[in-house]
Amino acid sequence: MNPHSDPKVKTNVILTVDACSYSNNMVELAVAIAASGKIHLHGLFIEDEDLLTVAELPFTREISLTTAQEQPTDTTRMQNSLRALGTQFKTALQRSAQAADVSWSYDYVRGRRDDIALTEERDVRYTILGRTSLHRAETIPRQRTHRILIVEDHSSLIGQILQVLLQRIHADPLEITWLQQGSDLSGQTRSLLEDLQHEHPRMMIHTHKLDDLESILSSRAHAFEYAILPQQTDKGIQQQVLDKLDCPVILVA
Amino acid sequence: MKQHQALKIEELYRSCDLSKFDFNTTADLEPLDRPLGQQRALEAIEFGVDVEQEGFNLFVLGASGLGKHELVKLILQQRANAEAAGSDWCYVMNFAHPQKPNILKLPAGLGQKLSKDMNTLVEDLLTSLPSSFQSEEYRNRRQQIEDDLQARQDQAFKNLNKDAEDQGIAILRTPAGYTLGPMVDGRLIKPEEFKKLPKDEQERIEKLIADIQLELQKILRDLPLLQREHHQRLKALNREITQHTVEQLIAWIEQAYRDQEDVMAYLDVVKQYAIENVEAFLPQDGQQEVDNIHARVAEFHEFSINVIVDNASAEGAPIVYEDNPTYQNLVGRVEYISQMGTLVTDFTLIKSGALHQANGGYLILDAQKLLTHAFAYEGLKRALKAREIKIQSLEQVLSLASSMSLEPVSIPLNIKVVLTGEPLLYYLLMQYDPEFSQLFKVAADFSRTTARSEENTGLYARLIASMQQRHQKRPLDQASVGRVIEHAARAAEDGAKLSLHLESMNDLLTEADYWASKQQSPVIAVEHIEKAIEKRKYRLDKYEELLQEQITRGIKMIDTRGNKVAQVNGLSVLQVGDFMFGQPSRITATARLGKSGVVDIEREARLGGQIHSKGVMILAAYLDSTYAANTNLPLAASLVFEQSYGMVDGDSASAAELCVLLSALGQIPLKQQMAVTGSINQLGEIQAIGGVNEKIEGFFDICRAQGLDGTQAVIIPAANQAHLMLRQDVRQAVAEGLFNVYCATHVEDVMELLSGLPRGKLTKKGTYPKNSFNYRIQQRISELQQQQKKLIQQAKTTTPPSTADDA
Structure with missing residues (x-):
């Protein structure tokens, strides 16, 4: 049974990926978040309709990322390629979820990634939008400094998701860029960050006003490994973040 | 007739007189600190040890039991104690060519120290390097490099993406790579829209996409170059931090070994290797950094020091005796371990051989063991010639295996090899192996006996004292020391010599000690020595007893009374293991007219050895030259050892054979109560033989069994008189006039004693007096010659000529 199709089952984590954003790392992150909250995970694979549109053109070529060689493509070939990736995503999701004893479901849909991700209307705590740059490889160097962009939302879910991320980076250094509405941190946020810093001594926190978002995105967009935004954040800000960042974006309720 | 005097009692045994020596027991004597009677060997060994020239190795030759090993070890130990300890030798990783491990030579004791220091270094690297790589400085610099790479890649794609967007082209990611499509008003043109575009516009867009595609391909092709540059920058950073x-x-180890050039060179290579392979020292993903550091140290076997020779506790130069000198035990070997069903090896599995252990000192080997182990002798010679130890398996030496194995660097060899062995081995090697004489130029020849002088008698007593003290046995009283010395003379088969076979002498003392302990005697007395000799003989004389029994029961026929023509008692010696005993043998002869001369039946039956045949030919020659010097001797005679069914060799019975032949020829009865031993030459002179004591005692035992009556005697060569060391019971019988021993120098002496007839003096007419045995022989020969002439005449007048033998 597909739990997603059952109206009684509530989805708490949704992971959306498409041809350019799918990675095992994303799947494992989503499963870890679901496992930490003992909540249901729904994987959504988006068949990018733009790719199918382009593939229909008579002169369209596909250029290999690995060899830089070109080869002709068409709608059928593109369709098959996307389906295969979707199946791969489903298999990875199934394997990881079962290993972590996480309830899961899977679906695929044709459309445009951001349109679908931002218009999904479900009862979700976390929406993970898989994203990557045109060229970025999945492999993350060992012992590098991990950087996370967080827009404050006074949500307790921020603390939970940070715990998951900290477990995944082990003892590596962590640099958090914290954007807030006001000039001072709230008491709840301060307490949260102090607890985290106690557990993870190699964590550094840089606080900025939300107004600094544009300059930060312009200068350091490529540096971030994750971005965490409240779902209720202004749609304009969400779109700005999605447009500029190449890393997975986690929307929290 | 010449008066033949039997030997006096004192001539049958040379007693040991220790009255001039002042001691009650051997405990009062100073142990002998130098070898007795081996001066020649001693000087040779000292010479061989002193000469450092190539090839002056030693071969110590002598029978087993002479104490060669002990003496060699004693001399070498004295030398080695004054010499410097050997070096430590260590095999280490050859980082450039792992299959060819390098060697380090270190002063004694430094090998193990270096091994421990290297382990400490690895521990230090395992703990310190991760710390260095976790420092903020390192992380920041690495982050900069990675960010730079990311930025450059981003920039390249962003620029292209912007150019494309500006020209109305979108770059899209596909599952496998990229594709490009035209846009209008920020969205992709659909195929039906594209078809509606003018032809020129379509061609323009296609060309535009093709151009951007080329740019994209160029960026993608450049990505590996960027990655390479990035990797090199990271490597340079890692190298800087690691270095x-x-x-x-490593500085403290370099300081500790700054005088050791080889070690310094090795440490330099180790340093470079550690820098180049720093990742090995860093914890892997998910691994705890310092969990079980000792287990991790063991993983770094390439930094191990394989100390194959450790002289840390050595005092002086090494002396090694290899009891099992196989090829591998000599030159060392490379061992293998099984991993996943495959045999693998590395430099830590190199094992040293005796040559390694003895390098810089002395190696003692048993020549026979060396020669009986396949390729061991060849391996030793190769090492000595090349003056280096090269560890190669036999498969490699014989080119039997083509699989890759280790080829450890050879070790310079500076060694003195001492081979010990039987003289026969030495002479065979000298004869048949040209390389042997080049490599073993010094022979140390051990004597079996030494002169029984007064001085040596005293030294022998001290030698006995040394043995007793060394083996913590009871002391001997003075009388028993004398008895042991007398036994040594008997063992030497010469009353004027002393046996130097220390092993059998020590065995005798051990057995005497046993009998003394049985009687709870604090000292070993003569009775204990006698008992030891008696019991040892008893354990071994079963066959002697059986033979004597056969004689006394008449199964084997030996007469000890009466006179008989053409029959005499000869004496022979049998050896069973290391036990010798004498026994009489009946020798008979026939003589008749003929031409065949003297036939040795043993030889004809192929039961006679070459020396025996030679003896018979000599006596035939004597017969011819003595009795038919100017005429022919028409004789067909035969000689045989009766009831002998085995090989007969030696010429000690040739005197008896000549006498029995003369008896048969002259029909002269011979006394059966006498036995004869001795060899003869062509002049009839009696020559010395071996085993004289055993032979006399063997005949005495038979006579005693058949009843001594005072007429029984043994005739021996006069040259053997000095060898007499007869048993007490034989001497007692002689003292009581029941048995005698005569000496003879010529066969005519023997004939006089055996026949009771004088030899007679040859007259000017060429004849002997009528009462002499020579007269009878001469007469008989004359008769044979007459008969021959007669037969020849008859043959000429009646029938065609035939052979004399037929006649």
């Missing part, structure tokens, strides 16, 4: 840390950590 600093490694140099700091």
Whole structure:
């Protein structure tokens, strides 16, 4: 049974990926978040309709990322390629979820990634939008400094998701860029960050006003490994973040 | 007739007189600190040890039991104690060519120290390098490099993406790579829209996409170059960090070994290797950094020191005796371990051989063992010639295996090899192996006996004292010391010599000690020595007893009374293991007219050895030259050892054979109560033989069994008189006039004693007096010659000529 199709089952984590954003790392992150909250995970694979549109053109070529060689493509070939990736995503999701004893479901849909991700209307705590740059490889160097962009939302879910991320980076250094509405941190946020810093001594926190978002995105967009935004954040800000960042974006309720 | 005097009692045994020596027991004597009677060997060994020239190795030759090993060890130990200890030798990783491990030579004791220091270094690297790589400085610099790479890649794609967007082209990611499509108003043109575009516009867009595609391909092709540059920058950073840390950590070892050029060169290579392979020292993903550091140290076997020769506790130069000198035990070997069903090896599995252990000192080997182990002798010679030890398996030496194995660097060899062995081995090697004489130029020849002088008698007593003290046995009283010395003379088969076979002498003392302990005697007395001799004989004389029994029961026919023509008692010696005993043998002869001369039946039956045949030919020659010097001797005679069914060799019975032949020829009865031993030459002179004591005692035992009556005697060569060391019971019988021993110098002496007839003096007419045995022989020969003439005449007048033998 597909739990997603059952109206009684509530989805708490949704992971959306498409041809350019799918990675095992994303799947494992989503499963870890679901496992930490003992909540249901729904994987959504988006068949990018733009790719199918382009593939229909008579002169369209596909250029290999690995060899830089070109080869002709068409709608059928593109369709098959996307389906295969979707199946791969489903298999990875199934394997990881079962290993972590996480309830899961899977679906695929044709459309445009951001349109679908931002218009999904479900009862979700976390929406993970898989994203990557045109060229970025999945492999993350060992012992590098991990950087996370967080827009404050006074949500307790921020603390939970940070715990998951900290477990995944082990003892590596962590640099958090914290954007807030006001000039001072709230008491709840301060307490949260102090607890985290106690557990993870190699964590550094840089606080900025939300107004600094544009300059930060312009200068350091490529540096971030994750971005965490409240779902209720202004749609304009969400779109700005999605447009500029190449890393997975986690929307929290 | 010449008066033949039997030997006096004192001539049958040379007693040991210790009255001039002042001691009650051997406990009062100073142990002998030098070898007795081996001066020649001693000087040879000292010479061989002193000469450092190539090839002056030693071969110590002598029978087993002479104490060669002990003496060699004693001399070498004295030399080695004054010499410097050997070096430590260590095999280490050859980082450039792992299959060819390098060697380090270190002063004694430094090998193990270096091994421990290297382990400490690895521990230090395992703990310090991760710390260096977790420092903020390192992380920041690495982050900069990675960010730079990311930025450059981003920039390249962003620029292309912007150019494309500006020209109305979108770059899209596909599952496998990229594709490009035209846009209008920020969205992709659909195929039906594209078809509606003018032809020129379509061609323009296609060309535009093709151009951007080329740019994209160029960026993608450049990505590996960017990655390479990035990797090199990271490597340079890692190298900088590692170099600093490694140099700091290795500095104290370099300081400790600054005088050791080889070690310094090795440490330099180790340093470079650690810098180049720093990842190995860093914890892997998810691994705890310092969990079980000792287990991790064991993983770094390439930094191990394989100390194959450790002279840390050595005092002086090494002396090694290899009891099992196989090829591998000599030159060392490379061992293998099984991993996943495959045999693998590395330099830590190199094992040393005796040559390694003895390098810089002395190696003692048993020549026979060396020669009986396949390729061991060849391996030793190769090492000595090349003056280096090269560890190669036999498969490699014989080119039987083509699989790759280790080829450890050879070790320079500076050694003195001492081979010990039987003289026969030495002479065979000298004869048949040209290389042997080049490699073993010094022979140390051990004597079996030494002169029984007064001085040596005293030294022998001290030698006995040494043995007793060394083996913590009871002391001997003075009388028993004398008895042991007398036994040594008997063992030497010469009353004027002393046996130097220390092993059998020590065995005798051990057995005497046993009998003394049985009687709870604090000292070993003569009775204990006698008992030891008696019991040892008893354990071994079963066959002697059986033979004597056969004689006394008449199964084997030996007469000890009466006179008989053409029959005499000869004496022979049998040896069973290391036990010798004498026994009489009946020798008979026939003589008749003929031409065949003297026939040795033993030889004809192929039961006679070459020396025996030679003896018979000599006596035939004597017969011819003595009795038919100017005429022919028409004789067909035969000689045989009766009831002998085995090989007969030696010429000690040739005198008896000549006498029995003369008896048969002259029909002269011979006394059966006498036995004869001795060899003869062509002049009829009696020559010395071996085993004289055993032979006399063997005949005495038979006579005693058949009843001594005072007429029984043994005739021996006069040259053997000095060898007499007869048993007490034989001497007692002689003292009581029941048995005698006569000496003879010529066969005519023997004939006089055996026949009771004088030899007679040859007259000017060429004849002997009528009462002499020579007259009878001469007469008989004359008769044979007459008969021959007669037969020849008859043959000429009646029938065609035939052979004399037929006649």
